Amino acid sequence: MKQGSLNARIIMLLVLGAILLTIGVSAWNSLREIYPTVMAYTYTVSDSMEATGFLVRQETVLTGQGGTVELLPEEGEKVSRGETVALFYQSDDGLTQRQTLQQLMLEQEQLEYALAQAGGSSDSAQLSTRVADAVADLRGAAASGDLTGLESQTMELKSLIYKHSYTFDQEGDSTAALQASLDEVNAQIQSLTAQASHSTSRVTASQPGVFSGLVDGYESLITPDMLDTITPSQLNELSRQTPAEDPSAIGKLITNSTWYFACTLPQEEAERLVEGRTITVRFSRDWSGEVDMEVERLGDAEDGKMVVVLSADKFLSDTTLLRRQTVELVFNTVSGIRLPKEALRVEQQTATDPDTEEEYQVSVTGVYALVGQRAEFKEVTVLSEEDDYILVTAASTETPTQEKKALRAGDKIIISSGELYDGKVIE
Structure with a gap:
């Protein structure tokens, strides 16, 4: 026999032996593990149930005609009566003048700051810290992808840098030079303001409210006044409509802090609600949040369905962009410790009647936990039972002994069907 063939056979036999050894060890371990455990955790x-419906608000559409429009308030921002909410520029020159005017006003602020620092003690150390903080905030926002405040953060940083420059770079008697620069900027602002008044028109708020730049056409199709009489068929018909767009609309004002959610539910589900009570509504799609809403109205049944109207006066500014939404109506929540069903046991224990001192047998529900090397029976109360798990809580913790033996999250729970008793040593 050749030496090469012999070596190959030896290697094959060694590999086969290693495989058989691995299989044998695995089989042995599986046979020995007759008391597997799982970790108890809170759940x-x-x-x-899910419900699809409409957010309804008291809304007034803002309109305007002109060239380029600039919306001034942020989405969901409160505005007061008479406040300018939009500017219309009749030409590109008007928009350029507006941008130039903003830059001049920023420079005006910087010059006024520098002039206040001239000839006196400067808080240069504090200013340096503010510049560093602004840079860090801007970098953090860019890294996280949050660009909602990018413009304001950039303007703030530029302002601080200019202030820093004026504070440190001016030499000698700079007060006169600063004042001259400020006077020049003020003159330019006054001139541009006069010019802009001829090429710019304003849209102001006729009443206080919350501003939204989204006009979807439902503002007149479904209003709070309609919710007193709306039926399931009308709400269903509304969901099939495609509202017409208003080309002159530039935004809207929400003029009442109370907003509504109107939906259709099966009659048996709707009748679980009670008018005047609250229910938790969980939003998780276009906006994530939970809102406690009051049940305003339960409509009359129609073909086994009922209209449900809920109301709230919180989170209005967060929900201005929402209209037709699918939400989760949470009737109740139960928190406890989640365990597999097979972990639950019913044991017979001996109890003593305190009056007659007679002993009798009682059935106690609980689970076995592995404490050190011993099985310890922990009495539980079942809170909820699902298809493949149960939700439990410790049954009683009135005495120090009961408190010590109470079930807690993090306990190792034995799920074996083998024989167990309190105090059994588990090897």
């Missing part, structure tokens, strides 16, 4: 079960 919350919600009794809830």
Whole structure:
């Protein structure tokens, strides 16, 4: 026999032996592990259902005609009566003048700051810190992808840098030079303001409210006044409509802090609600949040369905962009410790009647936990039962002994069907 063939056979036999050894060890371990455990952990079960409906608000559409429009308030920002909410520029020159005017006003602020520092003690150290903080905030926002405040953060940083420059770079008697620069900027602002008044028109708020730049056409199709009589068929018909766009609309004002959610539910589900009580509404799609809403109205049944109208006066500014939404109505939530069903046991224990001192047998529900090397029975109360798990809590913790033996999250729970008793040593 050749030496090469012999070596190859030896190697094959060694590999085969290693495989058989691995299989044998695995089989042995599986046979020995007759008391497998799982970790107990806290869990919350919600009794809830999905519902699709409309957010309804008291809304006034803002309109205007002109060239380029600039919306001044942020989405969801409160505006007061008479406040300018939009500017219309009749030409590109008007927009350029507006941008130049903004830069001049920023420079005006910087010059006024520098003039206040001239000839006196400067808070240069504090200013340097503010510049560093502004740079860090801008970098953090860019890294996280949050660009909502990019413009304001950039303007703030530029302002601080200019102020820093004026504070440190002016030499000698700079007060006169600063004042001259400020006078020149003020003159330019006055001139540009006069010019802009001829090429720019304004849209002002006729009443206080919350501003939104989204006009979807539903503002007149469904209003709070309609919710007192709306039926399931009308709400269903509304969901099939495509509202017409208003080309002159530039935004809207929400003029009442109370907003509504109107939806259609099966009659048996709707009748679980009670007018005047609250229910938690969980938004998770276009906006994530939970709102406690009051049940305003339960409509009359129509073909096994009912209209449900809910109301709230919080989170209005966060929900201005929402209209037709699918939400989760949470009727109730239960929190406890989640365990596999097979971990639950019913044990017979001996109890003593305190009056007659007679002993009798009682059935106790609980689970076995692995404490050190011993099995310890922990009495529990079942809160909820699902298809493949149960939700439990410790049954009683009135005495120090009961408190010590109470079930807690993090306990190792034995799920074996083998024989167990309190105090059994588990090897």
